[in-house]
Amino acid sequence: MEKKKDLSIREVISTNREFYRALxxxxxxxxxxxxxxxxxxxxxLPLAYPDFRNLFLSFGTICLHKRNQNRTFIVNENNEPIIKQLYFYVTHNPSFEGDLSKGIMLQGKYGCGKTVILETYSLLHNHIIRQFRLNYPLLTFIKSVELQEQIRTQSINAFVRRPLIIDEFGRESKTVMDYGNITRPISELLSLRSEIGTLTHGTTNFTLTTLSSDEFYGGMIGDRFKTMFNFISLPGESRRK
Structure with a gap:
């Protein structure tokens, strides 16, 4: 009696359409x-843009007061397009000029308002979650220099899965001496966050080309920036007085 031939998995999938459809x-x-x-x-956020804009004005002013700046947040021709893009982002609107699954990296000159915009966003985001006791993670707003120090003194694991807004990307030292060993805390963190898809936002004074250079994070991390961030430029000169 002839022995029945065993089919390979490739043959099973290609010949059995029901099996293919199930998979x-x-x-x-x-x-x-x-x-x-x-x-x-x-x-x-289930908000219309005028409501979001008004809330952003209020929380922007709160942000400035927390910085001991007794003035009102102002929306102008430079920052309103960015605020509108943030609105599209937080309402999951297809009008957003980027990838809604990535974080936002605000680029611009020193003092043009990048930090205040994303810090305002974090204040509004976290206030809503706390006020309505929503089951969403809070955004941690932290400067890159401070983040690097906390990684060094605590553990990198504390920051791998936490949603972060990292302010002033590229301003921190790129290497750190730790018990005689040279480490790259921020680069290592970004690599781990990229691998598991943790949402990351940030601000920087540098271009993607500069951030990808050997003097900064290198080509490998620079390449991962492309999958992690929507790079959005904020025009204008310094608004500091």
């Missing part, structure tokens, strides 16, 4: 579940 359906369900997980970690 395809399972794959689509897994993709759907993963997308839901991503959305569960993102706060989307």
């Amino acid at each position: 395809r359906k399972e794959a689509e369900e897994i993709i759907s579940d993963e997308r839901k997980k991503i959305l569960q970690h993102r706060l989307f």
Whole structure:
């Protein structure tokens, strides 16, 4: 009696359409579940733009007062396009000029208002979560220099999964001497966050080309920046007085 030939997995999939359809359906369900997980970690605001703009004005003024600056946040021709893009981003609007699954990296000259804009966003975001006791992670706003020091004295694991807004990318020392060993805390953190897809926002005075140079984070981290961030430029000169 002739022995029945065993089919390879490739032959089974190509010859058995029912088997293929079942696998395809399972794959689509897994993709759907993963997308839901991503959305569960993102706060989307059900607001019209005029309401968001007014709230941003109020929390921008709060941000300035927290900095001991007794003045009102001003929306002008330079920052309103950025505020509008933030609105599209937090309402998951397809009018956003970028990838809604990535974080935002604000680029611009010293003092043009990048830090205040993203710090205002974090204040508004976190206030809503606390006020309404929503089950979303808070945004941690931290300067790159301070973050590097905390990684050195604590543990990098404390910052791998936490949503961060890292202010002044590129201003910190690129290497740190730790018990005789040269380490790159921020580069290592960015690599780990990129691998698991943790949402990261930031501000910088430097271009992607500069950040990707050997004097900064190098080509590998620079390449990961492309998958982590929407680079948005904020025009204008220093607004500091």
